[in-house]
Amino acid sequence: MLHISKIHHIAIICANYEVSKHFYTKILGFEIVAETYREERDSYKLDLAVNGIYAIELFSFPNPPKRISRPEASGLRHLAFEVDDISATEKYLKKNNLNPEPIRIDEFTGKKFTFIADPDDLPIEFYEA
Known part of the structure; x- marks a missing residue:
């Protein structure tokens, strides 16, 4: 049987990077571990931790599609x-x-x-x- 020791992180794609960055860091209080701009993708990747534990990767991409329905769509x-x-x-x-x-x-x-x-x-x- 596969042995999984813990959840490593959750990845979230946001529509407005600065708004979501503010929400997750200033409102919810996640700590910034690393912030990377990937020029070839015109995309940011923001690594966030809660109480020192790596938890969320926040991504921005140009024009991501909207979520189809909420909350009962397949997926997260x-x-x-x-x-x-x-x-x-x-x-x-x-x-x-x-x-x-x-x-x-x-x-x-x-x-x-x-x-x-x-x-x-x-x-x-x-x-x-």
């Missing part, structure tokens, strides 16, 4: 980030005009969670530990 459904306090998270999201959905309770775990959308309408979940 959403990203989920663990938080300690969902109520404090909700307040922070509202303060930053990110319009979180009402807090819900996971019927299987009893844990609280909410969703927002990133600048490209990618669903992002915040799940209380």
